Amino acid sequence: MQVKLKLIAAASENMGIGINGELPWRLKKEMDFFTRMTTTTKDSNKQNAVIMGRRTWECIPKKYKPLANRINMVLSSQSLDYGEDVVVCKSLPDMIEKLSQSPLNDKIEQVWVIGGSSIYKISMESPNFYRLYLTRVKKHFKCDTFFPEFPDNFVLVKDSEVPEGIQEEKGIQYEYEVYEREN
Numbered sequence: 001m002q003v004k005l006k007l008i009a010a011a012s013e014n015m016g017i018g019i020n021g022e023l024p025w026r027l028k029k030e031m032d033f034f035t036r037m038t039t040t041t042k043d044s045n046k047q048n049a050v051i052m053g054r055r056t057w058e059c060i061p062k063k064y065k066p067l068a069n070r071i072n073m074v075l076s077s078q079s080l081d082y083g084e085d086v087v088v089c090k091s092l093p094d095m096i097e098k099l100s101q102s103p104l105n106d107k108i109e110q111v112w113v114i115g116g117s118s119i120y121k122i123s124m125e126s127p128n129f130y131r132l133y134l135t136r137v138k139k140h141f142k143c144d145t146f147f148p149e150f151p152d153n154f155v156l157v158k159d160s161e162v163p164e165g166i167q168e169e170k171g172i173q174y175e176y177e178v179y180e181r182e183n
């Protein structure tokens, strides 16, 4: 399998993604979408990988860690041990190298980058970037963590896995968008 990075993020109108180590909103169906997209595989013998920065890992409540039915991979400059089920790497190229080789390569179907900010940035710049699944939350939220500068050469594409049109929960509207890099 050639490693193709799929990024998944939700950002507010002001491109905020987090505050105080948490999401700025509670949108259950949006979270279910994240879980479905990052977990579902066509081959039942395989799992997807989820790549995240050390702070995003720390933000996940203990009871949900590691994220179920996915190979959890954490980027950190430190030598950290989160148990034998969690792969820790010191750089994205190291992680991609690991994903390209046996035994991981044989058991992984898709590779999802789930944040945070700097991990999205390096993944969008990576030659292995494939797609960005971005939920546009149509409201301004106070945030301390933001999605990186949006590349000029990204174009909207269709994806049959993604619900179309405006979604709404708790009076908050949002829309799923999918981007690829224009060649």
Ligand SMILES: NC(=O)c1ccc[n+]([C@@H]2O[C@H](COP(=O)([O-])OP(=O)(O)OC[C@H]3O[C@@H](n4cnc5c(N)ncnc54)[C@H](OP(=O)(O)O)[C@@H]3O)[C@@H](O)[C@H]2O)c1
Binding pocket: 008, 009, 010, 011, 016, 017, 018, 019, 020, 021, 022, 023, 052, 053, 054, 055, 056, 057, 059, 075, 076, 077, 078, 089, 090, 091, 092, 114, 115, 116, 117, 118, 119, 122, 145
């Ligand atoms: N809305 C969304 O879709 C979404 C998604 C994810 C997260 N979030 C939110 O975003 C916040 C957390 O994200 P964040 O941006 O603060 O942190 P983050 O990107 O998750 O983690 C940053 C850490 O990752 C490591 N790292 C970063 N770049 C690296 C590289 N090139 N090589 C190796 N390690 C690297 C470093 O760990 P060390 O310091 O250990 O070296 C760095 O401190 C939370 O509020 C969370 O809820 C929102």
